[in-house]
Amino acid sequence: MDNTALFLARVQFGVTLLYHFWFVALTLGISILIALMETQYVRTGSPQYKTMAKYWGRLFLINYAIAIVTGLVNEFQFGMNWSEYSRFVGSIFGAPLAFEAMTAFFVESIAIGIWVFGWNKVSKRVHLLAIWLVAWSANYSSFWILSANSFMQHPVGYAFQNGRLELTDLTALITNPFLFWQYTHTVFSGMATAGFFMIAISAWYLLNKRHVSLFRRSFKMGMISALVSMLLVVGTGHFYNQYLARVQPMKFAAAEAHWDTNQSAPLLIFAIIDEEKKTNSYTIALPGWLSLLTYNSMDASIKGMKDIQAEYASAFGEGNYIPAVTFLFWSFRIMVGIGFWLLLLLAITLWYWKKEQVESSPGLLRLIMISVPLPYLAIATGWIVAEVGRQPWLVYDLLRIEKGLSQAVSTASIWTSLILYTGIYSFIAVAGLYIAYKVIITGPQD
């Protein structure tokens, strides 16, 4: 297989997975928030909570529909574009996918049918159970798929036999420490996205003085959940990165553009990176801070990419083991920057809320509204760091990316599928946004 096919297949994987996850991220958090609203409705009997649950449910369902149809593509993409990879790891990688389908997707799809169409067909409590099942299975299913991804990042519980990887320990697979950090970081970021989405939409209604009491409640809910989960996202991100420095030093060093091993490593804020010469210029840095953040000590030594490259070359043979440094460096900075910006914005919002001045501050409401693409951008850059940073490995230290590509598939076929998916996904996204716009303009109904 030539490089064009490899490149196209990688682009296709990145685009289809990221697109899928954008819609999934919102469903992870918003399903919980809707379940909380309906719980309030069942407990207090206040019809406003029912209207709220139904309203946010409509926006949730648009996302959910797009998430489920694009998920189907991902499931078969491993066999279509990456069939050699599928042969190599199927015994381990297929198992979490099967667990996900059998223990989560069945529950989720059935429960969502009951939730949407069962308002007058089942009792209040059963209906409440349905939305909690949806919320549970959405977050539980992501556990399995992330356990599959964590295996690619940090393989555990396997043996190399019969020319492929075979599962030897399922417990190791699901207690992978990598999975712990990845799962918490991902799920909290989904909740933060949902919370932020909720306050941004509520801000629009508050700005236009429509359904004020309903959206005041939604705003408060979204604000609290976004703030709490943003703090958790930043917290887990910090420890995730400390962990990364130990298990994936190359990815870690690339995201920090850290070329030379040294003690008291500086934290770069800005740099022009020369990947050919392996140096940085025009740097703005906080001296010693990278060591401090990573090993809690200003003088800790951090390995640079040049040394890690030499180690890899002696262990796995000649070749380039350094991923796309500039891309990773800036993706990482955009993600972290957005994280802190959202945290600041949420803190300011909370302060205004305490003073009961949110509704009389159109500037703040507008700022929240225009910031709504930011969590999505942070999710995209976060996954770029995780996946592009894994290169050139498909399974870390075990399978290089070019070995995983399908042999029976021509470049023309991959072109065809890439163009077709791009066309369909764009069409669906436009149609979905149009309907979401319609739902927002129409407003809540009983």
Next chain:
Amino acid sequence: MDLNTVCFVIFIFLFVGYLVLEGFDYGVGMLLPFLGRTDIQRQALIKTLAPVWEGNEVWLIAAGAFLFAGFPNAYATLFSGMYLALLLILASLIFRGAAFEFRDKVDNKIWRTIWDWSIFWGGLIPALLWGVALANLIKGLPIDAQSQYVGTFGDLVSLYTLTGGAVFTLLFLIHGVTYLTLKIDISFLAKLLGMGTRLCKITIGVLVLFGILTFTNTDIESKPVASLLLFFPLLATYLVSLNLYHHRFIRCFIFSTIAVVSLSLAVFWGLFPRIIVSSLDNRFSLTIYNSASNPLTLKIMSITMLIVLPLILGFEVWKYNIFRQRILLADIQLDACTSQLTHMLGQLKTHIKHAYYLADTMNSTMDALRSANGNVISRLKPRSLILVFKKLPRKFLRNKDE
């Protein structure tokens, strides 16, 4: 039965479950443009699927994932080999899934037509192509010693495989008809019965052709059970038409289910213990042994499935029980009317409010005018004065003849 066989049986269960459950979804989808003349009728037809299609599609996801985990070699060869066919299936399923969620959200004719046809093609393409794919599995694909597919898209298409596609499409259509006889407004019945009877006749013809071609194109004659199973769909289809005539709809649905199940089982029984037959050399065929995962994975997968499957089935039964009622056209019309009436009521409320404000403003204006001194009043025209004072106050008029 050894572990590999157990896993293969579970895979067949999941995949045939998918064909049975999505079979009627696809059938109803294909019938949609022909049965639904008005928008209300189409809404009713779609509503028979709306709460269940997602759950049904999960059977495909589960079957795919199970194949990946249990028989990764077969998964890899199959989907990289049938690349374009699978791409078409996925593309049509994306549109179909979106259609269920998007269609009714916008009241616009072109918009709704787009999604109606998405549901139609999202039924026809998968039905046809899964039929073609199953026929190909048993007929044999050009697979070399490294388990790689070495043919082209054209190699998937032949008279036999196209007949396979046609047979599955027709069976799904009948399955859709029998599902609708149980689920849709009685006003559709006459049309459904006519269509169902005609479809059964055509299907019996095509099934006979498919049976003959299966004997000439495959090695199924070496498997007596599989050969026998091939006759079941014929019998079942005949029984569907017979029971349609007698209006015994539950039996109709059972027999159309049997038709789909027995035909798929005939193919899988003919395949066993192979998953994909190699047309180049039988030694290159992918079997449940040379394409399987290691025993530990197979063991974990089969134990989990045996625990989870009864729960899933129970859950499915519960769901279908909740949504067992027929979809009535009157309900859909009522819903449409209710939403229109709510909308009109909202408008009316706004109008009344505005009228009230207007009256209020006029009253205060009149009060102001009444209490104002003659300076203002005397400049007004007589017809304005009538409006304010109800009658013409002569004392303010400068010219009595005016």
